[in-house]
Amino acid sequence: MKRLKALLQGEAGSALPLLVAAALALLFANSPLDWMPDTLFATRLSVDFGGVGLSKPLLLWINDGLMAVFFLQVGLEIKREVVEGELSQPAQVVLPIAGAIGGMAVPAVIYAASTWNDPIALRGWAIPSATDIAFAVAVLAALGERVPRAAKLFLLTLAIVDDLASILIIAIFYTSDLSVLSLVLASLCIAVLLALNFTGVRRTGPYLLVGIMLWVCVLESGVHATLAGVVLAFCLPLAREAGAPDERPYIRLEHALSPWVSFLVLPAFAFANAGLTFAGITTDMARDPVTLGIGLGLFLGKQLGIFAGAALSIGLGFAQRPRRTSWLQLYGAAVCGGIGFTMSLFIGTLAFEGDDHAPLVRLGVLAGSLLSAALGWTILRFSRSAPAA
Secondary structure, eight states, X not given: OHHHHHHHHSTTGGGHXXXXXXXXXXXXXXXXXXXXXXXXXXXXXXXXXXXXXXEEEHHHIIIIIIHHHHHHHHHHHHHHHHHHSGGGSHHHHHHHHHHHHHHHXXXXXXXXXXXXXXXXXXXXXXXXXXXXXXXXXXXHHHTGGGSOHHHHHHHHHHHHHHHHHHHHHHHHHSOOSOOHHHHHHHHHHHHHHHHHHHTTOOOHHHHHHHHHHHHHHHHHHSSOTTHHHHHHXXXXXXXXXXXXXXXXXXXXXXXXXXXXXXXXXXXXHHHHHOXXXXXXXXXXXXXXXXXXXXXXXXXXXXXHHHHHHHHHHHHTTSSOOOTTOOHHHHHHHHHHTTOOHHHHHHHHHHHOOSSSSHHHHHHHHHHHHHHHHHHHHHHHHSOOOOOOO
């Protein structure tokens, strides 16, 4: 029991519920009970306050609602790293930023080259550009001391930069049918959040209340609702409460959200979006430009782009190779960057409406992510660390 508890609380264990949920989704999709998830996620849930409310299928509550909580946690991590963590020191972020830029550009180019003749399919260009923090870091954590801490930190920082870029991509390229009134109301909510911060309010309760109102406004505005979580995170105060212990409110919130995100939000998203019917897979699906673009983008594009960007910055003297990390280990970490699972599936739901492309997206993401995880683990398992300087 103690070993199980330690596993679940560790970096590798944080990805375990997500992996189990994805496996269950595949199991249901390929069993006589394949109708159950579809029926469950099509169920409409309504929330009403005095005649004003929302009514949406459970699937959208998960993708628009629960994922906003995930983006709130991501936003808190990014803000903490930018203000006082690894992203606060320019010399320490050159290498992961260079890797992240290459790791987003090369997969996008590969996907665009594969789908260039199909304007609709081309909308998915950002799908293979994403990295799944939980799975990627879990692969390195599972190898323990075989992987230098600096290499783990490189991949973690790269994934955070990757997530920040993905947030910007969602805001810029996957927004449509804007509602001016809802945007105005969302702006007022943001103004209230900033006013709370500048006037010294340190309790998280008022911020969360206004954040819920912001989420509703953003949901109705045409901008994807998950971005409300990021905005809320950036508006939360960093300072301690007066007379409170050393731990600050935003750190307490980040720690409080962590188990909910690991054991509810991400598993629910994976179970709702990862189901793929293997019996329906054909050679045409495997050769489809969308499937090939995503799979090759994640497996080849990410590793080549990340490693090339990192190696170029080191070769030009702008950065140094992570401490005690050999070139082969750096390449293995770059390969693990091709595990795009959660974020890639999420961008896929934004890029394509309806079910026409959903099986292709799932097949490409699963294939590219699994191949990246297998090759990355193998490289890191049998490579040796560089001697200490």
